[in-house]
Amino acid sequence: MTDRPLPLALRALDALGQRATYVVDSLGRFGTFLGQALATILTPPFKFWAFIDRIHYIGYRSLLIIVLTGGFTGMVLGLQVYLTLVRFGSEAYLGPAVALSLIRELGPVLAALMVTGRAGSALTAEIGIMRITEQIDALTVMALNPLRYLVAPSILAGLVTFPLMTAIFDVVGIFGGYLVGVELLGLSQGTYFGEMQTFVDMQDIMTGFWKSLSFGVVVTWVCTYKGFNVGHGAEGVAKATTDAVVLSSVLILVWDYFMGSVLP
Amino acid sequence: MIKVQGLTKSFGRQQVLRGLDLEVPTGSITVIIGRSGGGKSVLLKHLIGLLHPDAGRVLVDGVEITGLRGRALDEIRQRYGVVFQGGALFDSMRCAENVAFPLREKLHLPRPEIVRRVEAALHQVGLEGMGAKYPAEISGGMRKRVAIARALVTEPEIVFFDEPTTGLDPILVNTIHHLILDLHQKFRFTAVMVSHEIPEIFEIADTVAMLHEGRIAEVGPPPAIQASSNPVVRQFIRGEPENAEGR
Numbered sequence: 001m002t003d004r005p006l007p008l009a010l011r012a013l014d015a016l017g018q019r020a021t022y023v024v025d026s027l028g029r030f031g032t033f034l035g036q037a038l039a040t041i042l043t044p045p046f047k048f049w050a051f052i053d054r055i056h057y058i059g060y061r062s063l064l065i066i067v068l069t070g071g072f073t074g075m076v077l078g079l080q081v082y083l084t085l086v087r088f089g090s091e092a093y094l095g096p097a098v099a100l101s102l103i104r105e106l107g108p109v110l111a112a113l114m115v116t117g118r119a120g121s122a123l124t125a126e127i128g129i130m131r132i133t134e135q136i137d138a139l140t141v142m143a144l145n146p147l148r149y150l151v152a153p154s155i156l157a158g159l160v161t162f163p164l165m166t167a168i169f170d171v172v173g174i175f176g177g178y179l180v181g182v183e184l185l186g187l188s189q190g191t192y193f194g195e196m197q198t199f200v201d202m203q204d205i206m207t208g209f210w211k212s213l214s215f216g217v218v219v220t221w222v223c224t225y226k227g228f229n230v231g232h233g234a235e236g237v238a239k240a241t242t243d244a245v246v247l248s249s250v251l252i253l254v255w256d257y258f259m260g261s262v263l264p
Numbered sequence: 265m266i267k268v269q270g271l272t273k274s275f276g277r278q279q280v281l282r283g284l285d286l287e288v289p290t291g292s293i294t295v296i297i298g299r300s301g302g303g304k305s306v307l308l309k310h311l312i313g314l315l316h317p318d319a320g321r322v323l324v325d326g327v328e329i330t331g332l333r334g335r336a337l338d339e340i341r342q343r344y345g346v347v348f349q350g351g352a353l354f355d356s357m358r359c360a361e362n363v364a365f366p367l368r369e370k371l372h373l374p375r376p377e378i379v380r381r382v383e384a385a386l387h388q389v390g391l392e393g394m395g396a397k398y399p400a401e402i403s404g405g406m407r408k409r410v411a412i413a414r415a416l417v418t419e420p421e422i423v424f425f426d427e428p429t430t431g432l433d434p435i436l437v438n439t440i441h442h443l444i445l446d447l448h449q450k451f452r453f454t455a456v457m458v459s460h461e462i463p464e465i466f467e468i469a470d471t472v473a474m475l476h477e478g479r480i481a482e483v484g485p486p487p488a489i490q491a492s493s494n495p496v497v498r499q500f501i502r503g504e505p506e507n508a509e510g511r
């Protein structure tokens with residue numbers, strides 16, 4: 001039987017239907033991938049050294065970029081917020097303003113974006129190259145689950161390292177704000193830190209913590225998925241890496257808004 | 265024995281396998297030949313369970329593997345060794361670690377036993393003393409030999425070779441072929457090899473199967489294939505260009 005060409009009016013509908021099917025299929029595979037990875041995390045054997053290696057890869061090797069961006073973010077915040085507050089004679093609130101901005105919003109989001117740029121892209125490229133050079137197939141035909149070796153340790157490492165990276169980003173950022181506000185602009189040290197203690201409570205810290213924890217899952221999930229489902233050749237790896245960074249960044253911002261509106 | 269019955273596979277609108285039938289006798293070396301892009305690697309991926317067919321069956325010692333997933337398929341794969349086209353060595357590991365990997369992760373052997381077996385495997389493929397090197401630090405031929413050592417170190421019953429000599433010079437092609445032959449005589453595994461190496465493969469194959477347009481065009485022992493009157497087979501083994509057919 002030969003395929004008869006569709007009437008013109010139906011072609012657009014056919015294309016739309018195919019696109020919709022593709023999107024639903026992709027979302028299904030994306031979700032199933034996370035489900036399988038989580039199932040692998042919860043069942044033995046646990047690949048401890050792969051997990052430690054991923055903590056080193058995602059966390060330790062991102063430290064410098066986190067310290068740099070955290071420091072300068074805090075300094076910019078210190079300067080801009082001071083210049084705004086001083087107009088209202090409220091510069092005493094510089095400490096809480098810097099700390100709350102960092103702890104609730106900027107720390108988790110910017111740390112996640114930085115780790116995505118440095119480690120997430122590398123994770124996608126590494127797994128993508130393993131896919132196109134049949135290293136993942138080699139694991140599969142050895143009757144070994146590639147998710148256990150490549151994905152589960154990365155997601156677990158994301159859960160551990162993202163909150164830690166965020167905490168470091170926050171602390172360095174607050175110190176950056178201190179450098180500008182106290183050392184450069186002359187605010188008293190007691191005011192900067194004293195007011196901070198008054199206004200920042202545990203709930204704010206937990207908001208930032210839950211955000212960073214969820215970003216850890218989102219970034220490692222997206223980046224490992226894109227690596228696993230890479231196209232052909234070097235171009236496929238390049239596209240997967242770009243897609244992983246773009247999708248992770250968008251999801252971080254969307255999820256941040258969602259978490260911000262749900263968490264107290 | 266591996267039996268392939270009516271195997272059909274399409275990718276989009278392109279039909280690669282069209283009801284392919286093949287039998288691989290236990291303990292033999294069966295070489296699948298055919299033109300590039302003809303579906304040889306696709307067939308091999310069905311045999312090792314990396315692809316699932318649209319129709320047809322693959323039976324390994326009577327067990328149908330086409331419908332198997334997860335642990336059931338892994339049980340069959342425990343009996344397999346696979347040498348991939350590019351070697352598929354883990355590039356973050358040294359050669360010895362690559363060979364040790366299935367022993368550690370699959371067989372959970374004690375460390376002294378792993379060390380002993382890895383040394384023996386590297387010795388068998390003529391790479392003693394090279395275990396500390398990374399795959400990127402050795403030549404293509406050496407990488408293929410490490411891949412063979414890794415595939416055979418668990419002493420599998422069935423070994424699949426996906427173009428194990430592609431990109432190697434004629435001396436290395438013969439070296440690898442004789443290595444496979446020696447190891448086959450020693451371990452008596454069932455070998456399924458995809459290869460382009462004509463006429464070299466006739467020296468090592470027990471059975472040669474010619475894949476053409478998604479089906480096995482001819483199958484038999486090397487002398488029968490070499491004397492075949494099938495124009496497709498004759499053209500392929502003589503390396504005649506397209507327009508030379510029928511002259």
